[in-house]
Amino acid sequence: MTVSRFDDATKARIDELVARYPNRKAALLPALWVAQEVYGGWLPEEAQAEVADYLGLPRAEVEGVATFYTMYNKKPVGKHHIEICHNVSCQVFGADDLIHYCEKKLGISAGETTPDGMFTLNRAECLGACCNPVAIQVGGKYYEDIKTEAQIDALIDKLRAGERPAFDTPQGKLPEARTFGRNR
Amino acid sequence: MQEHPQLLYKHRQVPGIHTLDVWVKHDGYSRFKKALGMTPEDVITEVRTSGLRGRGGAGFPTHIKWSAVPKNRDVEHYLVINADEGEPGTAKDRDILNGIPHLLIEGCLIAMHAIRASKCYIYIRGEYVEPWQSVQRAINEAYKAGYLGKNVLGSGLDFDIYTHLGAGAYECGEESALMSSLMGERGMPRLKAPSAPLPMVSGVWQRPTVVNNVETIAAAVPIIEIGGAEYAKVGYGSPRSRGTKLYSISGHVNKPGVYELALGCPFSDLLEVAGGVRDGHKLKTYIPGGSSMGFAPPTPLDYPFDYEGVPAATGTLGLGSGGLIVFDETTPIVPVTKRLVDFYHHESCGKCTPCREGIDWLAKIYQRLVDGAGREQDLDLALDICDNIWGKSFCALGDSVVFPVRTSINLFRDEYMSYIKTGRDLVAV
Numbered sequence: 213m214t215v216s217r218f219d220d221a222t223k224a225r226i227d228e229l230v231a232r233y234p235n236r237k238a239a240l241l242p243a244l245w246v247a248q249e250v251y252g253g254w255l256p257e258e259a260q261a262e263v264a265d266y267l268g269l270p271r272a273e274v275e276g277v278a279t280f281y282t283m284y285n286k287k288p289v290g291k292h293h294i295e296i297c298h299n300v301s302c303q304v305f306g307a308d309d310l311i312h313y314c315e316k317k318l319g320i321s322a323g324e325t326t327p328d329g330m331f332t333l334n335r336a337e338c339l340g341a342c343c344n345p346v347a348i349q350v351g352g353k354y355y356e357d358i359k360t361e362a363q364i365d366a367l368i369d370k371l372r373a374g375e376r377p378a379f380d381t382p383q384g385k386l387p388e389a390r391t392f393g394r395n396r
Numbered sequence: 397m398q399e400h401p402q403l404l405y406k407h408r409q410v411p412g413i414h415t416l417d418v419w420v421k422h423d424g425y426s427r428f429k430k431a432l433g434m435t436p437e438d439v440i441t442e443v444r445t446s447g448l449r450g451r452g453g454a455g456f457p458t459h460i461k462w463s464a465v466p467k468n469r470d471v472e473h474y475l476v477i478n479a480d481e482g483e484p485g486t487a488k489d490r491d492i493l494n495g496i497p498h499l500l501i502e503g504c505l506i507a508m509h510a511i512r513a514s515k516c517y518i519y520i521r522g523e524y525v526e527p528w529q530s531v532q533r534a535i536n537e538a539y540k541a542g543y544l545g546k547n548v549l550g551s552g553l554d555f556d557i558y559t560h561l562g563a564g565a566y567e568c569g570e571e572s573a574l575m576s577s578l579m580g581e582r583g584m585p586r587l588k589a590p591s592a593p594l595p596m597v598s599g600v601w602q603r604p605t606v607v608n609n610v611e612t613i614a615a616a617v618p619i620i621e622i623g624g625a626e627y628a629k630v631g632y633g634s635p636r637s638r639g640t641k642l643y644s645i646s647g648h649v650n651k652p653g654v655y656e657l658a659l660g661c662p663f664s665d666l667l668e669v670a671g672g673v674r675d676g677h678k679l680k681t682y683i684p685g686g687s688s689m690g691f692a693p694p695t696p697l698d699y700p701f702d703y704e705g706v707p708a709a710t711g712t713l714g715l716g717s718g719g720l721i722v723f724d725e726t727t728p729i730v731p732v733t734k735r736l737v738d739f740y741h742h743e744s745c746g747k748c749t750p751c752r753e754g755i756d757w758l759a760k761i762y763q764r765l766v767d768g769a770g771r772e773q774d775l776d777l778a779l780d781i782c783d784n785i786w787g788k789s790f791c792a793l794g795d796s797v798v799f800p801v802r803t804s805i806n807l808f809r810d811e812y813m814s815y816i817k818t819g820r821d822l823v824a825v
Contacts, residue, residue: 352525
């Protein structure tokens, strides 16, 4: 095994998660989230092994779980992971066209990462933002009501410039209650 | 339009209602206090009187789940909230999580008291990072204010609520798969009663467990506030469908959004509240309650929209989760159905053969259709595969593909024939 990337702060975070459950195994999903963050957005074999060893689980079991869930990335992703919902509520508002436009603009196919490591593009299944199609997720942040190529241009430019609309952390300030399409 | 009392959304539009201060100013946590003054049995009686049924899709009577939990505290009991909202077309729980998280927490507290649980896990789908943050912040506030923690409000009872983030698996919205996932396993379903004990007897960590949808738990708050009998008076349809329901109305309507309507109102009320089918177009079909319910014909429009009325009037599977998707005449039905088949193909966990293989075959047929290589017998073949998937797996994921395919072929056979004969859609997109 290569050098551990779990420092004391990471271990403390996982310990805090473990304390929520009756046994260590139950903390596997949250611990994998922490590991994915520590390992720069994906879970290489070393990361899975480190989680397994720390929780005292067989490595095969951890690999089984890590590969079952789509949001644990099994290969490196770009700095900005763009996922465009293509399920029916978004499909009928042109999600496929927007995905093709994105592919052309970034010069990659869905599922790939740009050579500069800036963007990964993916199709997403229903993001649960059906009332404001088309929905796009970048990292943990949703962008909704995206219907034109100009909006895609603006979003990608913004991301490329390193500027992204405020992304609230659990410690930070959360947005005011929003109506999500109601009474618009 | 009928009257639609706003029970869950009573204070939805109040600025800052997601914060504890504003929530408490608008009667927040008074229902929890009221419930604490009642015995657990009395709380369950109110819920039984209210007629509340599960709002996640299955419509199982809530009080049966709650009263099946042992009436002692010999072992830990668990409340698990299903916030793994992933059914295409469904976006209602997200609105509660984002906008009125304290409603959920207050409902959790009432339910925990009723089932004698001191621990609750809110299982939120991995994509819902922002809703998760919203709920977690509300939980932190509730701990600080003493509504969560040890000896809450001097009751001698401990209440803890934790959030648990999923990682992208539709299957985890299924009760037994969700419990597996919560315990740190792959999200695969388990054998059900009567072949295995009910979760209320042996659920997560082999302890008594109640799994409820976000909206179901939220409904406990108005039930305690106005009483089960008053709640049961709300509703225009069947005596078995009482109270209000949140509908996320999407697709080709003028004002898509999440709306609260009384159960059993005419279907036309749903269209009206969402501003009607978008201007200049007419209704072609709609999915009444999340993609697995299937496609409904454009008429009738005046039937009672509730657990009993929807399947009777439309030939779909039912009310489901309340995710209404409206399609106008520009919708190409074959690609839309194909997208749903591909979705279930992608999300099948692979445990049961009828689901895993059956949906794989359906996906191949639909690919053939849109490639212009479809054969006439493919339609009957698809229907036959549906018959062989239905009811033959551990969970309902396989069944979920059956109604979209069946209703789509039965309602729009001419569009399928157009694909088969000309390789093109009838609808110009």
